[in-house]
Amino acid sequence: xxxxxxxxxxxxxxxxxxxxxxxxxxxxxxxxxxxxxxxxxxxxxxxxxxxxxxxxxxxxxxxxxxxxxxxxxxxxxxxxxxxxxxxxxxxxxxxxxxxxxxxxxxxxxxxxxxxxxxxxxxxxxxxxxxxxxxxxxxxxxxxxxxxxxxxxxxxxxxxxxxxxxxxxxxxxxxxxxxxxxxxxxxxxxxxxxxxxxxxxxxxxxxxxxxxxxxxxxxxxxxxxxxxxxxxxxxxxxxxxxxxxxxxxxxxxxxxxxxxxxxxxxxxxxxxxxxxxxxxxxxxxxxxxxxxxxxxxxxxxxxxxxxxxxxxxxxxxxxxxxxxxxxxxxxxxxxxxxxxxxxxxxxxxxxxxxxx
Amino acid sequence: xxxxxxxxxxxxxxxxxxxxxxxxxxxxxxxxxxxxxxxxxxxxxxxxxxxxxxxxxxxxxxxxxxxxxxxxxxxxxxxxxxxxxxxxxxxxxxxxxxxxxxxxxxxxxxxxxxxxxxxxxxxxxxxxxxxxxxxxxxxxxxxxxxxxxxxxxxxxxxxxxxxxxxxxxxxxxxxxxxxxxxxxxxxxxxxxxxxxxxxxxxxxxxxxxxxxxxxxxxxxxxxxxxxxxxxxxxxxxxxxxxxxxxxxxxxxxxx
Numbered sequence: 354x355x356x357x358x359x360x361x362x363x364x365x366x367x368x369x370x371x372x373x374x375x376x377x378x379x380x381x382x383x384x385x386x387x388x389x390x391x392x393x394x395x396x397x398x399x400x401x402x403x404x405x406x407x408x409x410x411x412x413x414x415x416x417x418x419x420x421x422x423x424x425x426x427x428x429x430x431x432x433x434x435x436x437x438x439x440x441x442x443x444x445x446x447x448x449x450x451x452x453x454x455x456x457x458x459x460x461x462x463x464x465x466x467x468x469x470x471x472x473x474x475x476x477x478x479x480x481x482x483x484x485x486x487x488x489x490x491x492x493x494x495x496x497x498x499x500x501x502x503x504x505x506x507x508x509x510x511x512x513x514x515x516x517x518x519x520x521x522x523x524x525x526x527x528x529x530x531x532x533x534x535x536x537x538x539x540x541x542x543x544x545x546x547x548x549x550x551x552x553x554x555x556x557x558x559x560x561x562x563x564x565x566x567x568x569x570x571x572x573x574x575x576x577x578x579x580x581x582x583x584x585x586x587x588x589x590x591x592x593x594x595x596x597x598x599x600x601x602x603x604x605x606x607x608x609x610x611x612x613x614x615x616x617x618x619x620x621x622x623x624x625x626x627x628x629x630x631x632x633x634x635x636x637x638x639x640x641x642x643x644x645x646x647x648x649x650x651x652x653x654x655x656x657x658x659x660x661x662x663x664x665x666x667x668x669x670x671x672x673x674x675x676x677x678x679x680x681x682x683x684x685x686x687x688x689x690x691x692x693x694x695x696x697x698x699x700x701x702x703x704x705x706x707x708x
Numbered sequence: 709x710x711x712x713x714x715x716x717x718x719x720x721x722x723x724x725x726x727x728x729x730x731x732x733x734x735x736x737x738x739x740x741x742x743x744x745x746x747x748x749x750x751x752x753x754x755x756x757x758x759x760x761x762x763x764x765x766x767x768x769x770x771x772x773x774x775x776x777x778x779x780x781x782x783x784x785x786x787x788x789x790x791x792x793x794x795x796x797x798x799x800x801x802x803x804x805x806x807x808x809x810x811x812x813x814x815x816x817x818x819x820x821x822x823x824x825x826x827x828x829x830x831x832x833x834x835x836x837x838x839x840x841x842x843x844x845x846x847x848x849x850x851x852x853x854x855x856x857x858x859x860x861x862x863x864x865x866x867x868x869x870x871x872x873x874x875x876x877x878x879x880x881x882x883x884x885x886x887x888x889x890x891x892x893x894x895x896x897x898x899x900x901x902x903x904x905x906x907x908x909x910x911x912x913x914x915x916x917x918x919x920x921x922x923x924x925x926x927x928x929x930x931x932x933x934x935x936x937x938x939x940x941x942x943x944x945x946x947x948x949x950x951x952x953x954x955x956x957x958x959x960x961x962x963x
Contacts, residue, residue, distance in 0.1 A: 551825060554824055554825045555821055555824050555825060558824035558832065559810055559813075559814045559819060559824070559832055559835045560814070560819045560820070560821055560823070560824035561824070562803070562807050562810050562811055562814060563811060563814050563815075563819050565800065565802075565803055565807070566800050566803070566811040569800035569801060569802060569803060570798050570800060572762075572782075572798075573794065573798045573800070574800075574811060574815075575781070575782045575783050575786075576760060576762075576782045576783070576786050576792050577783075577786060577811050577812045577814075577815040577871065577872075577875060578783050578786035578787040578812070578814075578815025578816055578875055579783055579811065579814070579815045579819075580783050581783065584819075587821055591821065633802075681802065682802070682804075682855060685804075696832070696833070696836040697836070697840075699849065699850070699852050699853055700850065701853070703852070703853030704853070705804065705806040705807075705852045705853050706806055706807075706810065706832075706835075706836040706839065706840075707810075707832055707835075707836070708832055
């Protein structure tokens with residue numbers, strides 16, 4: 354049932370099949386550069402300065418990279434506006450804190466358990482809300498987020514309410530304890546890089562294209578054979594799983610958590626990272642998290658004015674770059690080219706498809 | 709009747725008191741190019757939605773390739789091999805031309821997060837090749853890397869058709885493909901559809917443009933006020949008094 358090319362007038366002069374993609378050299382260049390920053394430059398700076406303040410910022414940045422990248426997965430890529438992401442971050446943090454302080458479970462168990470418990474809640478929330486669209490879904494996630502916050506605050510028997518949970522043991526793997534500044538940072542960085550890598554594989558693929566199709570026009574995706582409801586639930590579950598992982602990292606690196614860490618404002622902060630970085634752009638989500646964590650710290654010298662400066666920067670960046678610092682289209686092309694994820698290059702050197 | 713690809717029996721849809729489609733039965737055999745026409749409000753779109761699973765019928769059945777698909781979801785029906793385009797252009801505007809088409813191929817091949825994670829491999833290559841092939845068929849390979857929203861109106865039409873072709877449809881349903889095209893473009897489209905059909909694709913053409921349907925289709929089904937009033941060759945249908953009445957009204961002086 355092969356049809357020949359229909360009409361010579363419709364055919365441009367690129368009948369030849371596209372050239373197979375070869376970007377191996379550049380892929381390694383970018384991968385190495387990123388790994389060198391995360392595992393070379395930053396640790397060197399922490400050791401060199403011996404500053405616990407710097408280490409703390411680096412750890413917080415890594416945790417927010419996970420939060421922002423995971424929210425981008427569901428909100429930027431799949432187009433489901435969630436404004437309750439911090440609640441799943443909280444569920445993960447409390448799960449890890451309670452499992453380790455009450456049951457004495459090791460980090461190797463509490464980390465995946467925190468992700469899975471957050472994902473389970475994500476699944477339960479997703480089931481009834483997936484039929485809702487746009488702003489209605491957003492309001493539902495807002496409500497769920499507030500509900501979870503109120504439970505954390507008032508279920509004193511389990512969560513100790515506003516007093517929070519203290520004495521959460523540090524990250525520990527097979528007898529190796531992350532009790533120095535450097536080792537704490539390194540443990541978090543390894544996990545954050547792994548999380549981003551997983552999200553990278555998921556979004557920068559044909560599976561990712563199906564998710565983007567949901568965002569663009571879910572009815573149309575439906576008639577292309579895409580199981581819309583299942584994909585929406587999957588994307589929400591994946592996002593909440595990684596939020597839970599981020600929560601576990603917070604619990605085990607700060608030793609103390611309280612409900613205030615997971616308020617509505619945190620959800621908005623994560624959303625701002627995604628939007629400033631570029632909705633639907635994974636590199637953008639990473640850059641957005643860096644920007645929103647590092648900028649307020651860098652501006653500490655101007656005291657109380659710094660939050661005004663941060664707000665103004667956000668406002669201006671969205672005004673001047675409405676699609677974000679690294680817009681989705683640019684980011685996808687960059688990933689295809691520089692991480693060699695594209696299928697082929699067409700005439701003009703544009704990479705297309707996914708490997 | 710193993711040669712029957714699509715068979716609808718007594719298909720009926722009520723919206724409150726309105727009978728949008730009433731007791732319509734028809735069959736499409738493998739390899740046919742069938743037109744479905746009717747004046748505005750005849751129930752063409754409703755019938756289309758009943759066949760593709762977007763609207764559940766109040767009564768009647770839809771059988772596709774020997775299987776009862778009544779009440780199945782659109783994606784299930786699409787995956788069985790029923791591809792479609794939309795009347796009011798619905799490309800994915802912020803995705804590239806190639807990525808648009810790939811969604812059709814992904815729908816046909818199935819998708820899972822595990823596969824994306826562990827290995828794209830052979831499955832991804834199959835999706836890529838299928839998408840490229842579909843773009844070649846409509847002649848949009850040069851635009852493969854462009855954002856779909858930047859294409860001209862006419863090219864977006866072909867993009868939609870390519871996306872539907874990437875699902876490897878055994879039945880391709882085109883919903884008013886000539887809407888918004890000028891005469892030259894319509895003629896080109898007619899030519900394209902005929903070639904597609906000659907290549908072995910079974911096509912159901914839902915149209916307003918009489919010229920396109922009468923010139924291309926071997927059989928024409930006419931709907932009026934939700935009922936099927938004619939079903940036959942273009943020549944027979946054009947002479948059918950019921951069809952003339954539906955399109956032109958009854959001549960008063962005949963009474």
